[in-house]
Amino acid sequence: MKQENNLTRGKVTGVIANLVMVDVDGPVSQNEICYIKLDDVKLMAEIIKVFEKRAYVQVFESTRGLKVGTEVEFSRGMLEVTLGPGILSKNYDGLQHNLNTMDGVFLKRGDYTAALDSEKKWEFKPLAKEGDSVVAGDWLGEVNENEQPHKIMVPFKFEGKYKVKSVIKAGEYNINETIAVLLDSKNKEVPVTMVQKWPVKIPIKSYKNKPRPFKLLETGVRTMDTLNPIVEGGTGFIPGPFGSGKTVLQHAISKQAEADIVVVAACGERANEVVEIFAEFPEIEDPRTGRKLMERTTIIANTSNMPVASREASVYTAMTLSEYYRAMGLKVLMLADSTSRWAQALREMSNRMEELPGPDAFPMDLPAIISNFYSRAGFVNLNNGESGSITFIGTVSPAGGNLKEPVTESTKKAARCFYALSQQRADSKRYPAIDPIDSYSKYIEYPELQEYLKENVAEDWVENVLKIKNILIRGKEASEQINILGDDGVPVGYHIDFWKSEVIDFVILQQDAFDPIDRSCPINRQKYMLEKVLDVYDTGFEFESFDEVNPYFKRIINEFKQMNYSKFESDEFKRHEKELYKIIDEKKTA
Amino acid sequence: METKAFQKIYTKITQITKATCSLNAEGVGYEELASVNGRLAQVVKIQGQNVTLQVFGGTEGIPSNAEVTFYGRPPTLKVSEELAGRFFNSFGMPIDGGPEVEGEEREIGGPSVNPVRRKQPSELIATGIAGIDLNNTLVTGQKIPFFADPDQPFNQVMAMVALRAKCNKIILGGMGLTNDDYLYFKNVFDNAGALDRIVSFVNTTEDPPVERLLVPDMALTAAEYFAVDNNEDVLVLLTDMTLYADALSIVSNRMDQIPSKDSMPGSLYSDLAKIYEKAVQFPEGGSITIIAVTTLSGGDITHAIPDNTGYITEGQLFLRRDTEIGKVIVDPFRSLSRLKQLVIGKKTREDHPQVMNTAVRLYADAANARTKLENGFDLTDYDERTLNFAKEYSEKLLAIDVNIDTVTMMKTGWELFGKHFTPAEVGIREEFVEKYWPKQE
């Protein structure tokens, strides 16, 4: 395969920050990777524009000290990730270099560590047999990766049909050993190992079809699951001003969601937040499997102080790793915090290339880039009848907290769930600060999902959810009236309407991400609480005057909150529930 | 700063703008330091033969035949114990009349810490100011700015915080400091007998604005020396980062870059993050904590500078004049320390989170009562009591002239609860109420 001698070479002719101009002596292609030989290190870079003999490359490193005339070597390949067993529980940079095997405290330019351990032996079990006809993505065998059935597949790059000539017998092998030999259409033997490579900017499409998603993906966050559910293979985004709780919410989802694999892309955000994951995930248990969360998680850490170009690459790296696991028939959850930083990386580059800018100086094609990216998520049926999914949730950090800006607007067109964090809710510590009225999930309108919820949660679930939303809107209207006309300027009924919506706010919407019990609420418990809350709603109350309403409902809320803080159906839980009904009876109309 | 032997002298400048000049030169490295008629400059763009230099001192009076020489290296700082107690300009040259510092020469603006080599911050920094320690606790390795209008006493508060914090070194990065403020810092540090643990890099309003761009990197290179080489806890003070950002926009505008929001460069987020992310807790001990100042205009935090800062830092401390008590307070609503969770109730008394949250909630009730009052509605008895509480809370805890330890802060909190409310009204966990509710005399 190697044709070192025919590789295109070039020489640096200009440098503006991490944009470098290179004059080349042969053919090059868009997105091709090259290496700039600066002293004794090689700096990786990617072609982002070609004009006649000149390639414009974005360097994934600092360009300090780079001079005109420096030699550049082109690789002929695009930016690729290495796919194989051992990706789980790794901490990678945006280009899939293993952060843990790098030397020293500080990152060094050109310290490109291997993504996978080539020594480690994996317990291999064959799945295909001699004579099978296979195509790209078909399963040849599997190894046990942290208790996940990690499928060894026909490499995604293989085109057309192949015949299995042989598969190695069960046993321990490392990733570079040949585990199968395939025959191509010309009967030529092609060896297959446990590793393959794939260019990150190209979606992996080795599946049969991509139907509309329909299964609820439980996140344990009440305001999401109950009010605006996301589905397996769905897309959503969380915009919000700084400090409104995007990261805390994403961390909660990454800990609790019903997923087999979680890929977290820390894209241009704080290093200390990633350190929190490094510190916590190896300790916290996944309640469903009893195994440590880290075992199902891969982290792509390209924090805000790491090179901007690899920040851009990091979301693609994370998505490609997700696609790899989806092709194994697994439920993958991918999170990116924050996609605005990725868009800003694009903006920085576009500005340096003096391209005609779009709104807010972002590149003109930003909406297309964002929607292409979101379209890589989804639920797929594989060729062998199994299914897999990638659920993708990104955060957006709108400038000045104003949602009328290009990244939010483009993302709104691409993602199906919108979880708007409100400054006002965050300020009054009503966490998670998801605005219940502005936010939406398009999935709840899907008959497929409604059917699923009826069958798996409750017959009247969808009606109840819509009812809750109406109560919240009604409560908001009542509170506006009270503010305008004064406490005693409105009928007592307005106060009751308002406080009934407050019950929903405090009991269903608000959830303490740092409380050991409240932080995660399974769907059966959500159903139980929703019914209790609706019980209160459906009860008629009688008050002498408006000033009785507030203290009374505060007591109701308090019992409900104690229930949320208690173990489900424990004695304590039941005690508060009893207390709750006692309070209800005090003021109930006959 | 000596230059290399056999160095080539260029004398033909092809273009001059307010902050940059260009010339044809060979063998020049990106970000290399140069001198233009004796003024320091740095390479910001290379296009074939054509090299663009950012002239830190400005280009006023630079002739088209100015002498340009290149240093063959980016800006550096010599680091050693000798830095302690010294005052330098933006280039790291002494301005206190003392000798040049001897030591290892290090490039400024060096690489980032590998995230997996960081340690989760866990040590509380006590300042005695309850608006900080009680409500917005600081932790070593944190980065946090004061958000304040230019007329707030942010430099005084910052100096006070620095002197009370238990740290081995304080590094002051002054950008666009007025001469009065510079002398103020010098005086307080001197009077506190703390000069020997302070290093200062100062650009005053008398110096050219573009020079400021070097100050944070100089300060942080010194900080990394003390924190990494000597495992010391270092506190870095950066004031005023808004003036730093203004200097960034001057240069980018001169280089014809397309401005984004508020005429700031599109790379503002990355530029600021590179500085703030130098805050770190090292596993072997040693830490860098950054306390900065971002001045606002008319309290507007949606402007690109505070907005990008808020997205980068771990919270913000908002200073505001409370007209009720006539003092500056740390606003409990708009301030936030994101790392406080790591220490409150763990390194401080168990009731800390509850006292903090309850007091802020009652203070919010008071704000609502005030709105009611302003709108001409009647106040309930509870409303009246929250207003009384708020005034005392502001006076005894939020005001920046408070100086007490955290246990006293919590005691004060309980006293105020007991004085104005019933246990049922504050809604604190049963066990804490039993333990800490003030006993009737």
Ligand SMILES: Nc1ncnc2c1ncn2[C@@H]1O[C@H](COP(=O)(O)OP(=O)(O)OP(=O)(O)O)[C@@H](O)[C@H]1O
């Ligand atoms: N669910 C929650 N429960 C309790 N506190 C919360 C919750 N969500 C957020 N907070 C508080 O808000 C702070 C900020 O949250 P977070 O870091 O998630 O904001 P963010 O939206 O990611 O901000 P940025 O855009 O600056 O990254 C947290 O440090 C925490 O104190």
Ligand SMILES: [Mg+2]
């Ligand atoms: Mg965040």
